Structure formats: C-alpha cells, structure tokens
Amino acid sequence: MTASGRSFLAYCRPGFEGECAQELAAADAELASGGFARSQRNSGHVEFVLPDAQAATRFARSVSWRDLVFARQLLRVIAKVEGLPREDRLASLLPPIQSSARRYKDAWIESPDSDAARELAGLCRSLNNALIARMKREQMIDPTSAFRLHICLTDAQTAFVAEAEIAESSPWPGGIPRLRFPSAAPSRSTLKLEEALLTLLDADERERWLKPGMTGVDLGAAPGGWTWQLARRSISVTAVDNGPMDQGLLDSGLVTHLRADGFRYQPQNPVDWMVCDMVEQPIKVAARMAEWLANGWCRHTIFNLKLPMKKRFDEVVLCRRLVEERVDAVGKRMQWRARQLYHDREEITVFARIR
Known part of the structure; x- marks a missing residue:
C-alpha cells in the first residue's frame, strides 16, 4: 500500500489523458504548487500529485470538478493499493479506509472507462456489495456524511482508495450519466444535448431556463437530434439547415425548418436558446457563437467545438478567450461552462450565457 493524501485522481475519456493532465497542471500553476501528472495513454484516468498534503489541501479548495473540461470526476486519493490478493481483496482495501478516520454516506467501487478496465465491471459490483455490508457492520457508513468513498480498480490487482465531497x-459512478436513447429521436446526437443539459445545468437552472413556450434556434439542425430535445420541452424551434429534417418533428407544430446556412442566419428577434452542433473548425464556430452572444441574439447557448488532432487543450483555451474578448468588447459579461461529455468524441460541449 502506498499512502497518499497529496494526490488526486481524475477520470477522463480514454485518449484524452494528456489534455486532462494539462488542464490540472494549468490549474495548479496558478497556485504555484509544483504538482505533476502521472498518466498512461488510453487508461481513462490521470493521477495528479502535489508536493505535500498542505499543497493538496490548497488544490482541493481551489480546483473544482465543475470548472474542469476534460475531467469527468475528481477525487482526493487516500492510498494506492497494489498486489490485491484474488482470494480476499477487501482485506487489503479496508486498512486505508479505516485510517482515513472518516465515515461516509456511500461507497462506490468503479473502474475507468477504458477497454481493459470495463472488463472489471462484474468484479466492481460484487466487491461493492461486500464493502458496503462490511462498512455498515463497522459503523463506517453515516447517512448524514458530506463525503462519499470511491475505490477505483485500474486492474484486478491495483486500486486507488479515494474520497470526494x-x-x-459528479453524482454518477465514473462521472458518466447512463442515458437511454429515446426511440422517437431522429439521431443519436440527441444524447449529447440531453447529457449537456443534465451536466452543465443544475436542476433549478433547468426548471427556470427550459420552460414551455420559450423560443430556440438550432444551427445545423438536420436531421433534428438537438431540435428534438428542445421540442420535447415544448420550446418552439427554428431549425436552420439546408438538409432534410425529421418529418415527425415538423408535424409537431413546434418546429419551423428554414433552409439556410447556419453561419449566415440571424434571428429577427432574440431567442431564449441557440444550440449548435455544426462540423467546422472550432475557432470558426467560437467566432460565430461570440457573435450571437455579443449581439444579444440568444439568452442561452449550448454548442460543440470539434477539436483538432493536436494541441486540443490549447485550442479550447483559445476559443474561450476569443468568445470572452468579443463579449467583453461590447460591455457584457459571460458565464461559460464546458465539458467533454461521455457522448462526445473528439469534441467538447459548451454552455454559455450573458450574465
């Protein structure tokens, strides 16, 4: 067992460990702590190590999972346990849990979203049941606790024991909301917007900002996966695309199909929502989104940025800076939240609004 208390574990999309590490390092650079990342390509996780426990506490207070783009979850590591015996893994996992001297509301045993780690799903489930039962017997479960225990199995013999406030x-194991594809939706891209609304907005914001009777625009809408998410909430949508739209959406009475270029269209009146999943260079999409926000054409927007093969983290920083500068130039302030969603691939999804 390797004691820690000075490192953090972040889950991410396999293949994006480098971007996740860059983002954590950039956050740590503002604190001048001198932390460093440990990662392995396609592992689906990154460990970020601080020089001492005091620096780790500063990092925990300053860096929020909600503000990270490439991390699906951020956990503080208690210990790394290696050489787990196949006969009784629980016996090796309990000592670091007991040493934390904390009681937990719940405990999750999970694995990263990598090809190799996904094969551990059955082991995670069986161990989780045994762990909860043992923790209850030893009075280590407290329904009023503000903390949750996480055990991340990276392989059958290795685990990170960690915790999170x-x-x-993230309220989902592995940081992944498991969504079911709605059969009435015209394309699987609908899951991107559903996940974005679930993860980038809280429950109160969804209730206040997604009301029947609101208006929206979907740029690059065809065949209508994102339009469907707005229409199902009784929002009237102008679907802008030269391609064909799903007939069921057009028959709903909530969708107007406008055959036009999403990079040229502008609404006659401001709308509540503009959504956009156009395939184009991220900087070009960011400039178009900045135009909508700066001109007050929409109150809220969710859009995707398709990332390049190289310097993806740098591209995200560049796009955000461009939008912020153009909004600032007209004397407005912007709220920006971004995440690489489970249903994203080589892209990130952004929510923005003028405050």
Missing part, C-alpha cells in the same frame, strides 16, 4: 463531485 458529494456536493462538489
């Missing part, structure tokens, strides 16, 4: 962490 529930209010400041």
Whole structure:
C-alpha cells in the first residue's frame, strides 16, 4: 500500500489523458504548487500529485470538478493499493479506509472507462456489495456524511482508495450519466444535448431556463437530434439547415425548418436558446457563437467545438478567450461552462450565457 493524501485522481475519456493532465497542471500553476501528472495513454484516468498534503489541501479548495473540461470526476486519493490478493481483496482495501478516520454516506467501487478496465465491471459490483455490508457492520457508513468513498480498480490487482465531497463531485459512478436513447429521436446526437443539459445545468437552472413556450434556434439542425430535445420541452424551434429534417418533428407544430446556412442566419428577434452542433473548425464556430452572444441574439447557448488532432487543450483555451474578448468588447459579461461529455468524441460541449 502506498499512502497518499497529496494526490488526486481524475477520470477522463480514454485518449484524452494528456489534455486532462494539462488542464490540472494549468490549474495548479496558478497556485504555484509544483504538482505533476502521472498518466498512461488510453487508461481513462490521470493521477495528479502535489508536493505535500498542505499543497493538496490548497488544490482541493481551489480546483473544482465543475470548472474542469476534460475531467469527468475528481477525487482526493487516500492510498494506492497494489498486489490485491484474488482470494480476499477487501482485506487489503479496508486498512486505508479505516485510517482515513472518516465515515461516509456511500461507497462506490468503479473502474475507468477504458477497454481493459470495463472488463472489471462484474468484479466492481460484487466487491461493492461486500464493502458496503462490511462498512455498515463497522459503523463506517453515516447517512448524514458530506463525503462519499470511491475505490477505483485500474486492474484486478491495483486500486486507488479515494474520497470526494458529494456536493462538489459528479453524482454518477465514473462521472458518466447512463442515458437511454429515446426511440422517437431522429439521431443519436440527441444524447449529447440531453447529457449537456443534465451536466452543465443544475436542476433549478433547468426548471427556470427550459420552460414551455420559450423560443430556440438550432444551427445545423438536420436531421433534428438537438431540435428534438428542445421540442420535447415544448420550446418552439427554428431549425436552420439546408438538409432534410425529421418529418415527425415538423408535424409537431413546434418546429419551423428554414433552409439556410447556419453561419449566415440571424434571428429577427432574440431567442431564449441557440444550440449548435455544426462540423467546422472550432475557432470558426467560437467566432460565430461570440457573435450571437455579443449581439444579444440568444439568452442561452449550448454548442460543440470539434477539436483538432493536436494541441486540443490549447485550442479550447483559445476559443474561450476569443468568445470572452468579443463579449467583453461590447460591455457584457459571460458565464461559460464546458465539458467533454461521455457522448462526445473528439469534441467538447459548451454552455454559455450573458450574465
């Protein structure tokens, strides 16, 4: 067992470990702590190590999972346990949990979203049941606790024992909301917007900002996967695309199909929502989104940025800076949240609004 208390574990999309590490390092650079990342390509996780426990505490107070783009979850590591015996893995996992001297509201045993780690799903489930039962017997479960225990199996013999403050962490195991594809939706891209609304907005914001009778525009809408998410909430949508739209959406009475270029269209009146999943260079999409926000054409927007093969983290920083500068230039302030969603691939999804 390797004691820690000075490192953090971030889950990410396999293949994006480098971007996740860059983002954590950039956050740490503002604190001048001198932390460093450990990662392996396609592992689906990154460990970020601080020089001492005091620096780790500063990092925990300053870096929020909610503000990270490439991390699906951020956990504080208690210990790394290696050489787990096949006969009784729980016996090796319990000592670091007991040493934390904390009681937990719940405990999750999970694995990263990598090809190799996904094969551990059955082991995670069986171990989780045994762990919860043992923790209850030893009075280590407290329904009023603000913390949740996480055990991440990276392989059958290795685990990170970690914890998270529930209010400041992802509410889904592995940081992944498991969504079911709605059969009435015209394309699987609908899951991107559903996940974005679920993860980038909280429950109160969804209730206030997604009301029946609101208006929206979907740029590059065809065949209508994102339009469907707005229409199902009784929002009237102008679907802008030269391609064909799903007939069921057109028959709903909530969707107007306008055959036009999403990079040229502008609404006659401001709308509540503009959504956009156009395939184009990210900087070009960012400039178009900045135009909508700066001109007040929409109150809220969710859009995707398709990332290049190289310097993807740098491209995200560049796009955000461009939008912020253009909004600032007209005397407005912007709220920006971004995440690489589970249903994203080589892209990130952004929510923005003028405050």
